[in-house]
Amino acid sequence: DADVTQTPRNRITKTGKRIMLECSQTKGHDRMYWYRQDPGLGLRLIYYSFDVKDINKGEISDGYSVSRQAQAKFSLSLESAIPNQTALYFCATSVRGRNQPQHFGDGTRLSIL
Amino acid sequence: GENVEQHPSTLSVQEGDSAVIKCTYSDSASNYFPWYKQELGKGPQLIIDIRSNVGEKKDQRIAVTLNKTAKHFSLHITETQPEDSAVYFCAAGYMEYGNKLVFGAGTILRVKS
Numbered sequence: 001d002a003d004v005t006q007t008p009r010n011r012i013t014k015t016g017k018r019i020m021l022e023c024s025q026t027k028g029h030d031r032m033y034w035y036r037q038d039p040g041l042g043l044r045l046i047y048y049s050f051d052v053k054d055i056n057k058g059e060i061s062d063g064y065s066v067s068r069q070a071q072a073k074f075s076l077s078l079e080s081a082i083p084n085q086t087a088l089y090f091c092a093t094s095v096r097g098r099n100q101p102q103h104f105g106d107g108t109r110l111s112i113l
Numbered sequence: 114g115e116n117v118e119q120h121p122s123t124l125s126v127q128e129g130d131s132a133v134i135k136c137t138y139s140d141s142a143s144n145y146f147p148w149y150k151q152e153l154g155k156g157p158q159l160i161i162d163i164r165s166n167v168g169e170k171k172d173q174r175i176a177v178t179l180n181k182t183a184k185h186f187s188l189h190i191t192e193t194q195p196e197d198s199a200v201y202f203c204a205a206g207y208m209e210y211g212n213k214l215v216f217g218a219g220t221i222l223r224v225k226s
Binding site for chain 2: 040043
């Protein structure tokens with residue numbers, strides 16, 4: 001979905017490095033999410049934000065932090081990357097309210113050596 | 114918390130045949146069930162969703178059925194075409210607070226022409 005843009009698309013880095021993945025959206029949605037995708041495990045929620053001042057941990061938040069700089073921007077950071085954080089990372093957005101669909105970006109493929 | 118199981122993990126069908134993917138969920142409070150299609154190098158795209166007050170929903174060649182008593186829901190694709198080849202994910206959402214989704218592990222669908 002071109003309305004949800006993730007940068008970079010690919011990143012290779014070394015253990016111990018600090019990494020930031022960025023997500024920006026032009027959909028005007030209030031809610032934003034970060035997921036991690038691993039083969040055979042589907043997508044797992046890392047963090048989610050309902051607005052700039054409301055950030056919540058998902059099921060696998062350990063080792064990650066986030067920043068919601070504006071309604072349209074939501075960044076995911078790995079303070080000290082480790083190899084088992086190698087995965088495909090997706091950002092998603094949704095409008096406010098119950099049972100609203102989530103719209104995904106095209107992902108960042110992150111490899112940690 | 115919620116747990117979603119998805120079967121089969123891979124599915125091969127002949128072009129023109131039907132394909133069925135099944136998911137079960139554990140939390141009876143879940144009330145939103147989207148299905149996503151993911152093509153290579155892309156993020157998941159919503160293809161159909163169903164809410165717990167509905168037993169079936171159809172959109173052209175795609176249909177979803179929901180059995181709340183048994184806590185399972187299924188995706189049906191009729192008259193499959195090569196472009197239907199992709200990874201399909203089911204998800205269950207419990208909306209007591211926000212839009213948290215729990216995803217199945219995914220099904221790789223191959224349509225042979």
